[in-house]
Amino acid sequence: MSHTLEAIDISKSYEGAAGPVQILHKMKFHADANEFVSFVGPSGCGKSTLFNIITGLSRPDSGSILVESRETTGHTSSKIGYVLQKDLLFPWRTVIDNVVLGLEIAGVSKKEARERAKVLLQTYRMEGYEDKYPSQISGGMRQRVALMRTMITDPQIILMDESYKALDYPLKIALESELLSIVKKERKTVVFITHDIEEAVTMSDRVYVMKAHPGEIINEIKIDLETDSPLIPERRMSRRFNDYYEMIWRNIGVTPVLA
Numbered sequence: 001m002s003h004t005l006e007a008i009d010i011s012k013s014y015e016g017a018a019g020p021v022q023i024l025h026k027m028k029f030h031a032d033a034n035e036f037v038s039f040v041g042p043s044g045c046g047k048s049t050l051f052n053i054i055t056g057l058s059r060p061d062s063g064s065i066l067v068e069s070r071e072t073t074g075h076t077s078s079k080i081g082y083v084l085q086k087d088l089l090f091p092w093r094t095v096i097d098n099v100v101l102g103l104e105i106a107g108v109s110k111k112e113a114r115e116r117a118k119v120l121l122q123t124y125r126m127e128g129y130e131d132k133y134p135s136q137i138s139g140g141m142r143q144r145v146a147l148m149r150t151m152i153t154d155p156q157i158i159l160m161d162e163s164y165k166a167l168d169y170p171l172k173i174a175l176e177s178e179l180l181s182i183v184k185k186e187r188k189t190v191v192f193i194t195h196d197i198e199e200a201v202t203m204s205d206r207v208y209v210m211k212a213h214p215g216e217i218i219n220e221i222k223i224d225l226e227t228d229s230p231l232i233p234e235r236r237m238s239r240r241f242n243d244y245y246e247m248i249w250r251n252i253g254v255t256p257v258l259a
Contacts, residue, residue, distance in 0.1 A: 002068070002069045003030035003031065003032055003066070003069075004030075004031055004032050004033050004035075004067070004068060004156060004157060004189045005030065005031045005054070005065075005066070005067055005080075005157050005189060005191065006029075006030045006031075006065070006066040006069075007027055007028060007029050007030070007050075007053075007054070007063065007064075007065055007066075008028060008063055008064045008065075008066070009026045009027070009028060009062065009063040009064070010024055010026070010027040010028075010050065010053060010060045010062075010063035010064075010065070011024055011025055011026055011027070011060060011061050011062045011063055012024040012046070012049055012053065012058070012060045012061055013061055022214040023046040023049050023214060023215055024046045024049060024050060024053075024060070024214060024215045024216075025214040025215065025216045026063070026216070027050060027063070027215070027216065027217060028217065029208050029217060029220070031157070031189050031190075031191050032189065033156070033187055033189055034183075034184065034187040034188070034189070035189055035190075035205045035206070036180070036183065036190045036192065036203055036204050036205050037189075037190065037191050037192065037204060037205065037206050037207075037208065038191075038192040038193070038194055038199075038200040038203065038204040038206075038207045038208070039191070039192070039193050039194075039207075039208045039210060040194060040195065040196075040197055040200045040207060040208075040209055040210070040248060040252070041209060041210030041211060041212065041215070041252065042210075042211070042212050042252060043195075043212070044212040044213065044215075045210040045211060045212035045213075045215040046210070046212070046214070046215030047161075047193045047210065047215070048161060048193065049215070050215070051082070051159050051161055051191075051193060053065065053073075054080065054159060054191070055076060055077075055080055055082055055159065056072060056073075056074055056075045056076040056077065057076075059073065059074040060073065067079050067080065067157065068156070077157075078153070078155070079155055079156045079157055080155055080156075080157045080158075080159060081150035081151065081153060081155030081157070081158050081159070082150065082158075082159045082161070083146055083147055083150050083158065083159070083160045083161070083163045084146070084161050084163065087134075087142040087143055087145065087146035088146065089134040089142055089145055089146065089149075090134075091133065091134050091135060092133075093133075093134075094130065094131050094132060094133055095121075095126065095129050095130055095131070095132050095133075095134075095137065095141075095145055096114060096117050096118075096121070096130040096131070098134070098145055098149055099117045099120065099121070099145060099148045099149050099152055100113040100114060100116075100117050100152065101149055102149060102150075102152060102153040103116065103117075103152060103153065106153070113152075116152055117130075117148070117152060118130070120148045120151060120152055121148070123182065124144045124147070124148055124178070124182075125144075126141065126144060126145070126148070129141065139167055139171070140167055140171040140174075140175060143163065143164065143167065143175060144175070146163075147163075147179070151182075151186075155188075156188065156189060157188070157189045157190075157191065158183065158188055158189070158190045158191070159190075159191050159192075159193075160190060160191070160192045160193065161193045162193055162194055162195065163192075164176060164199075165194075165195075165196075173232045173233065176199065176202070176203060176232045177230050177231050177232045179203075180203060180230035180232075181230040184230060192204070197245055197248050197249060198236070198245065200248065201223060201225075201241060201244045201245050201248065202225075202232055202235045202236055202241070203232075203235075204223050205222070205223060206220060206221065206222050206223060207220070207221045207223060207244075207248060208220055208221075209221065209248055209251040209252060211252075218251060219251045221244065221247060221248065221251075223244055224240065225238035225240055225241060225244075226238055226239075226240065
């Protein structure tokens with residue numbers, strides 16, 4: 001079966017003071033169209049290293065990355081967009097000028113780029129903020145701008161590295177709901193890194209659980225919360241939520257204390 005994104009036996013080591021340190025060992029996973037896949041695991045399990053390999057920013061020691069069945073190992077792909085934990089907006093550019101950055105680099109005309117950006121500004125409820133600078137808008141708005149900057153290039157696959165970690169809880173819940181609604185509507189593939197097990201269970205179709213030293217996948221858990229709602233509070237009310245939550249904790253090696 002062909003997958004939108006596939007990793008085959010990815011291994012990666014770095015040179016340490018006492019010799020090579022293996023970060024990833026024979027990582028195998030996949031993600032399909034219109035699927036939300038999360039990775040959870042302890043610090044040091046190599047999740048960010050894996051993302052750098054997927055994007056082509058780093059080359060594995062062995063193994064392959066396939067995007068729609070074509071090998072992209074060690075190379076960037078226009079089908080992949082990356083949203084980091086920090087928004088990394090340019091402070092001297094307005095909201096709309098930050099959003100259109102990728103299109104400018106691709107050589108799209110300024111007129112067309114801004115027209116496409118205005119459609120996204122409506123979708124993300126940012127109308128009226130086009131000419132504001134990053135310092136003039138909230139953290140949540142800046143994160144929306146970062147997501148728009150990725151989405152405007154129309155990638156099929158969106159990588160998100162703890163993108164909502166720094167936000168306060170109510171805003172985080174609102175943006176998670178918004179993200180689920182948009183990616184399902186546009187049939188995007190999302191691969192999400194998080195330390196937050198609640199977040200992984202609530203948003204994902206599947207969760208890959210990793211261990212550290214070296215980073216390996218130890219389980220793949222299919223999530224079915226028995227609802228199609230994109231609203232995070234509704235999804236967390238599922239009678240199966242705590243079962244998945246506890247299953248992942250036990251995979252990581254910690255027994256949770258549930259209320």
